[in-house]
Amino acid sequence: MPNTSDLPYLIRLLDDDDPSVYPVVSQQLTEFGGDISQDLAALGIEVPNSRKKRLSSILAVGRRKTLEDEWLVPSRGVSSWEDDWESFEHTLRLLSDFLHDGVTLRPSLSDSLDLLADEVRDDLVDPTAEELRDWLFAGGKFTGAKKKADACEYFDLCHVMDVQRGNPTSLACLFMLIGRRLGARVDGCSYPAHFLARIQVDGKTSLVDCFHRGRTFDVESLLQAHPEISAKARAAVLSQGHLGVILHRYVTEIRNSLLAGKCDEDAEFFTQLADTLER
Helix, strand or coil: CCCHHHHHHHHHHHHCCCCCHHHHHHHHHHCCCCCCHHHHHHHCCCCCHHHHHHHHHHHHHHHHHHHHHHCCCCCCHHHHHCCCHHHHHHHHHHHHHHHCCCCCCCCCHHHHHHHHHHHHHHHCCCCCHHHHHHHHHHCCCCEECCCCCCCHHHHCHHHHHHHCEECHHHHHHHHHHHHHHHCCCCEEECCCCCCEEEEEECCEEEEEEHHHCCEEEEHHHHHHHCCCCCHHHHHHHHCCCCHHHHHHHHHHHHHHHHHHCCCHHHHHHHHHHHHHCCC
16 A cells, blocks of 8 residues: 655656666556545645646556546446436546546546535526526636646546536536536537537527537428538437436547647557447
8 A cells, every 4th residue: 555655755766867776766656546635635745737738647657557447338338328427427427537647636527616606606596407507607607728628637627627628528527417406407419520419409409619709500490491500410409318328428528638638658558448339
Protein backbone atom coordinates (compact mmCIF):
# COMPACT_ATOMS: atom_id res chain seq x y z
CA MET A 1 0.00 0.00 0.00
CA PRO A 2 1.31 3.50 -0.82
CA ASN A 3 2.22 5.72 2.10
CA THR A 4 0.83 9.25 1.76
CA SER A 5 3.54 10.60 4.06
CA ASP A 6 6.03 9.83 1.26
CA LEU A 7 4.32 12.19 -1.20
CA PRO A 8 6.27 15.38 -0.29
CA TYR A 9 9.57 13.58 -0.94
CA LEU A 10 8.39 11.84 -4.10
CA ILE A 11 7.21 15.11 -5.62
CA ARG A 12 10.47 16.85 -4.80
CA LEU A 13 12.42 13.98 -6.35
CA LEU A 14 10.68 14.57 -9.70
CA ASP A 15 13.28 17.26 -10.34
CA ASP A 16 16.25 15.17 -9.27
CA ASP A 17 19.14 15.32 -11.77
CA ASP A 18 20.03 11.66 -11.29
CA PRO A 19 18.35 9.78 -14.22
CA SER A 20 18.08 6.62 -12.13
CA VAL A 21 15.77 8.34 -9.62
CA TYR A 22 12.85 9.15 -11.93
CA PRO A 23 11.82 5.55 -12.77
CA VAL A 24 11.72 4.65 -9.06
CA VAL A 25 9.69 7.75 -8.17
CA SER A 26 7.35 7.17 -11.09
CA GLN A 27 6.71 3.57 -10.06
CA GLN A 28 5.88 4.57 -6.49
CA LEU A 29 3.53 7.36 -7.62
CA THR A 30 1.56 5.00 -9.88
CA GLU A 31 0.60 3.00 -6.80
CA PHE A 32 -1.66 5.85 -5.63
CA GLY A 33 -4.42 4.94 -8.10
CA GLY A 34 -4.15 7.93 -10.40
CA ASP A 35 -5.52 10.65 -8.12
CA ILE A 36 -3.64 12.17 -5.20
CA SER A 37 -5.61 15.44 -5.00
CA GLN A 38 -7.19 14.70 -1.62
CA ASP A 39 -3.91 13.44 -0.19
CA LEU A 40 -2.14 16.61 -1.32
CA ALA A 41 -4.84 18.76 0.27
CA ALA A 42 -4.72 16.80 3.53
CA LEU A 43 -0.94 17.23 3.68
CA GLY A 44 -1.12 20.90 2.70
CA ILE A 45 1.12 20.34 -0.33
CA GLU A 46 1.05 22.93 -3.10
CA VAL A 47 2.32 21.45 -6.35
CA PRO A 48 4.02 24.09 -8.53
CA ASN A 49 2.52 24.49 -11.99
CA SER A 50 5.86 23.45 -13.44
CA ARG A 51 5.42 19.99 -11.91
CA LYS A 52 1.66 19.47 -12.34
CA LYS A 53 1.73 18.30 -15.94
CA ARG A 54 4.59 15.89 -15.32
CA LEU A 55 2.97 14.56 -12.16
CA SER A 56 -0.40 14.14 -13.90
CA SER A 57 1.27 12.25 -16.74
CA ILE A 58 2.77 9.77 -14.26
CA LEU A 59 -0.56 9.35 -12.47
CA ALA A 60 -2.36 8.70 -15.78
CA VAL A 61 -1.35 5.03 -15.64
CA GLY A 62 -3.18 4.68 -12.33
CA ARG A 63 -6.27 6.50 -13.64
CA ARG A 64 -6.46 4.16 -16.62
CA LYS A 65 -6.20 1.14 -14.30
CA THR A 66 -8.90 2.56 -12.00
CA LEU A 67 -11.26 3.14 -14.93
CA GLU A 68 -10.59 -0.37 -16.24
CA ASP A 69 -11.29 -1.93 -12.83
CA GLU A 70 -14.52 0.04 -12.25
CA TRP A 71 -15.88 -0.25 -15.79
CA LEU A 72 -18.87 -2.57 -15.42
CA VAL A 73 -21.21 -3.27 -18.32
CA PRO A 74 -24.27 -5.54 -18.16
CA SER A 75 -24.09 -8.73 -20.22
CA ARG A 76 -26.41 -7.22 -22.84
CA GLY A 77 -24.28 -4.09 -23.22
CA VAL A 78 -25.98 -0.79 -23.99
CA SER A 79 -29.37 -2.42 -24.49
CA SER A 80 -29.57 -2.78 -20.69
CA TRP A 81 -29.20 0.96 -20.11
CA GLU A 82 -32.11 2.37 -22.06
CA ASP A 83 -33.38 4.47 -19.16
CA ASP A 84 -30.85 3.69 -16.41
CA TRP A 85 -29.95 7.19 -15.24
CA GLU A 86 -27.96 5.93 -12.25
CA SER A 87 -25.58 3.94 -14.47
CA PHE A 88 -25.48 6.79 -16.98
CA GLU A 89 -24.28 9.31 -14.40
CA HIS A 90 -21.93 6.80 -12.75
CA THR A 91 -20.22 6.08 -16.06
CA LEU A 92 -19.86 9.77 -16.87
CA ARG A 93 -18.31 10.20 -13.43
CA LEU A 94 -15.75 7.49 -14.20
CA LEU A 95 -14.89 9.20 -17.49
CA SER A 96 -14.55 12.60 -15.81
CA ASP A 97 -12.26 11.14 -13.15
CA PHE A 98 -10.08 9.57 -15.85
CA LEU A 99 -9.80 12.87 -17.74
CA HIS A 100 -8.98 14.82 -14.55
CA ASP A 101 -5.33 15.64 -13.84
CA GLY A 102 -5.37 13.73 -10.53
CA VAL A 103 -3.66 16.64 -8.81
CA THR A 104 -6.17 19.48 -8.50
CA LEU A 105 -8.74 19.08 -5.71
CA ARG A 106 -12.36 19.39 -6.83
CA PRO A 107 -15.83 18.05 -5.92
CA SER A 108 -17.09 14.79 -7.41
CA LEU A 109 -19.33 14.90 -10.46
CA SER A 110 -22.44 14.19 -8.38
CA ASP A 111 -21.58 16.95 -5.90
CA SER A 112 -20.87 19.42 -8.71
CA LEU A 113 -24.22 18.60 -10.34
CA ASP A 114 -26.00 19.01 -7.00
CA LEU A 115 -24.40 22.43 -6.50
CA LEU A 116 -25.42 23.57 -9.97
CA ALA A 117 -28.97 22.28 -9.45
CA ASP A 118 -29.15 24.25 -6.18
CA GLU A 119 -28.02 27.35 -8.05
CA VAL A 120 -30.86 26.88 -10.53
CA ARG A 121 -33.36 26.44 -7.67
CA ASP A 122 -32.31 29.79 -6.25
CA ASP A 123 -33.78 31.40 -9.38
CA LEU A 124 -36.41 28.92 -10.57
CA VAL A 125 -38.94 26.83 -8.67
CA ASP A 126 -39.81 23.57 -10.46
CA PRO A 127 -38.48 24.77 -13.82
CA THR A 128 -39.74 23.34 -17.06
CA ALA A 129 -37.20 21.97 -19.53
CA GLU A 130 -37.66 25.14 -21.59
CA GLU A 131 -37.01 27.38 -18.58
CA LEU A 132 -33.93 25.35 -17.70
CA ARG A 133 -32.67 25.63 -21.30
CA ASP A 134 -33.04 29.38 -21.07
CA TRP A 135 -31.23 29.56 -17.70
CA LEU A 136 -28.31 27.36 -18.74
CA PHE A 137 -27.71 28.42 -22.33
CA ALA A 138 -29.78 31.29 -23.71
CA GLY A 139 -28.29 33.76 -21.26
CA GLY A 140 -24.77 32.55 -21.99
CA LYS A 141 -23.98 30.90 -18.65
CA PHE A 142 -22.82 27.79 -20.51
CA THR A 143 -21.50 28.12 -24.05
CA GLY A 144 -19.73 26.11 -26.68
CA ALA A 145 -15.94 26.21 -26.47
CA LYS A 146 -14.72 28.48 -29.25
CA LYS A 147 -11.31 26.83 -29.56
CA LYS A 148 -10.52 23.11 -29.62
CA ALA A 149 -14.05 22.13 -28.62
CA ASP A 150 -13.17 18.48 -29.29
CA ALA A 151 -10.31 18.51 -26.76
CA CYS A 152 -10.56 15.82 -24.10
CA GLU A 153 -10.95 18.35 -21.30
CA TYR A 154 -14.37 19.30 -22.67
CA PHE A 155 -15.62 15.75 -22.10
CA ASP A 156 -14.78 16.09 -18.40
CA LEU A 157 -18.13 17.27 -17.04
CA CYS A 158 -16.58 18.62 -13.83
CA HIS A 159 -14.24 20.75 -15.93
CA VAL A 160 -17.16 21.84 -18.11
CA MET A 161 -18.99 23.11 -15.03
CA ASP A 162 -15.84 24.84 -13.77
CA VAL A 163 -15.10 26.75 -16.97
CA GLN A 164 -18.74 26.92 -18.18
CA ARG A 165 -17.76 25.77 -21.66
CA GLY A 166 -18.08 22.45 -23.42
CA ASN A 167 -18.70 20.61 -26.65
CA PRO A 168 -22.14 19.71 -28.07
CA THR A 169 -22.21 16.28 -26.42
CA SER A 170 -20.98 17.25 -22.96
CA LEU A 171 -23.25 20.31 -22.75
CA ALA A 172 -26.29 18.27 -23.77
CA CYS A 173 -25.44 15.58 -21.20
CA LEU A 174 -25.06 18.27 -18.55
CA PHE A 175 -28.51 19.59 -19.53
CA MET A 176 -29.93 16.06 -19.21
CA LEU A 177 -28.42 15.43 -15.77
CA ILE A 178 -29.47 18.78 -14.32
CA GLY A 179 -32.94 18.31 -15.77
CA ARG A 180 -33.11 14.92 -14.08
CA ARG A 181 -32.33 16.50 -10.71
CA LEU A 182 -34.95 19.21 -11.15
CA GLY A 183 -37.74 17.03 -12.51
CA ALA A 184 -37.53 18.44 -16.04
CA ARG A 185 -37.35 15.76 -18.74
CA VAL A 186 -34.41 16.30 -21.11
CA ASP A 187 -33.38 13.57 -23.53
CA GLY A 188 -30.41 13.25 -25.84
CA CYS A 189 -30.48 13.23 -29.62
CA SER A 190 -27.52 11.48 -31.22
CA TYR A 191 -27.71 13.54 -34.40
CA PRO A 192 -24.84 12.79 -36.81
CA ALA A 193 -21.83 15.09 -36.31
CA HIS A 194 -23.56 17.38 -33.78
CA PHE A 195 -25.16 16.04 -30.61
CA LEU A 196 -28.41 17.73 -29.54
CA ALA A 197 -30.86 17.61 -26.63
CA ARG A 198 -34.59 16.97 -26.89
CA ILE A 199 -37.33 18.64 -24.82
CA GLN A 200 -41.08 19.14 -24.92
CA VAL A 201 -42.37 22.70 -25.41
CA ASP A 202 -46.13 23.29 -25.41
CA GLY A 203 -46.75 19.67 -26.27
CA LYS A 204 -44.34 19.64 -29.19
CA THR A 205 -40.89 18.09 -29.45
CA SER A 206 -38.02 20.53 -29.87
CA LEU A 207 -34.33 19.89 -30.42
CA VAL A 208 -31.87 22.03 -28.49
CA ASP A 209 -28.41 22.98 -29.73
CA CYS A 210 -26.69 23.51 -26.38
CA PHE A 211 -23.41 24.45 -28.08
CA HIS A 212 -24.99 27.50 -29.75
CA ARG A 213 -26.71 29.18 -26.79
CA GLY A 214 -29.53 26.65 -26.65
CA ARG A 215 -31.17 27.52 -29.96
CA THR A 216 -34.18 25.33 -30.67
CA PHE A 217 -35.67 23.52 -33.67
CA ASP A 218 -39.21 22.21 -33.84
CA VAL A 219 -38.88 18.56 -34.93
CA GLU A 220 -41.99 18.49 -37.09
CA SER A 221 -41.05 21.71 -38.89
CA LEU A 222 -37.47 20.52 -39.34
CA LEU A 223 -38.52 17.27 -41.03
CA GLN A 224 -41.03 19.04 -43.26
CA ALA A 225 -38.50 21.66 -44.33
CA HIS A 226 -35.79 19.09 -45.07
CA PRO A 227 -37.28 16.03 -46.77
CA GLU A 228 -33.79 15.18 -48.02
CA ILE A 229 -32.55 14.47 -44.48
CA SER A 230 -30.69 11.15 -44.27
CA ALA A 231 -32.28 8.05 -42.79
CA LYS A 232 -29.71 8.06 -39.99
CA ALA A 233 -30.42 11.69 -39.10
CA ARG A 234 -34.20 11.13 -39.26
CA ALA A 235 -33.91 8.12 -36.95
CA ALA A 236 -31.86 10.16 -34.47
CA VAL A 237 -34.40 12.99 -34.50
CA LEU A 238 -37.33 10.65 -33.90
CA SER A 239 -35.72 8.31 -31.34
CA GLN A 240 -36.12 8.68 -27.57
CA GLY A 241 -32.43 9.06 -26.71
CA HIS A 242 -31.36 5.63 -25.43
CA LEU A 243 -28.86 6.31 -22.62
CA GLY A 244 -26.65 3.35 -23.53
CA VAL A 245 -26.36 4.60 -27.12
CA ILE A 246 -25.46 8.06 -25.83
CA LEU A 247 -22.72 6.60 -23.61
CA HIS A 248 -21.32 4.68 -26.56
CA ARG A 249 -21.15 7.90 -28.56
CA TYR A 250 -19.54 9.73 -25.62
CA VAL A 251 -16.80 7.10 -25.31
CA THR A 252 -16.25 7.04 -29.07
CA GLU A 253 -15.90 10.81 -29.24
CA ILE A 254 -13.32 10.74 -26.44
CA ARG A 255 -11.47 8.04 -28.36
CA ASN A 256 -11.45 10.26 -31.46
CA SER A 257 -10.11 13.20 -29.43
CA LEU A 258 -7.33 11.01 -28.01
CA LEU A 259 -6.41 9.89 -31.52
CA ALA A 260 -6.30 13.50 -32.68
CA GLY A 261 -4.00 14.30 -29.77
CA LYS A 262 -1.77 11.34 -30.68
CA CYS A 263 -2.51 9.63 -27.36
CA ASP A 264 -2.50 6.26 -29.07
CA GLU A 265 -2.37 4.05 -25.99
CA ASP A 266 -5.34 5.74 -24.35
CA ALA A 267 -7.19 5.80 -27.68
CA GLU A 268 -6.80 2.04 -27.99
CA PHE A 269 -8.04 1.66 -24.40
CA PHE A 270 -11.15 3.69 -25.25
CA THR A 271 -11.71 1.60 -28.36
CA GLN A 272 -11.87 -1.41 -26.06
CA LEU A 273 -14.30 0.39 -23.73
CA ALA A 274 -16.54 1.26 -26.68
CA ASP A 275 -16.46 -2.37 -27.79
CA THR A 276 -17.84 -3.47 -24.40
CA LEU A 277 -20.88 -1.27 -25.03
CA GLU A 278 -21.65 -3.06 -28.28
CA ARG A 279 -22.14 -6.53 -26.81
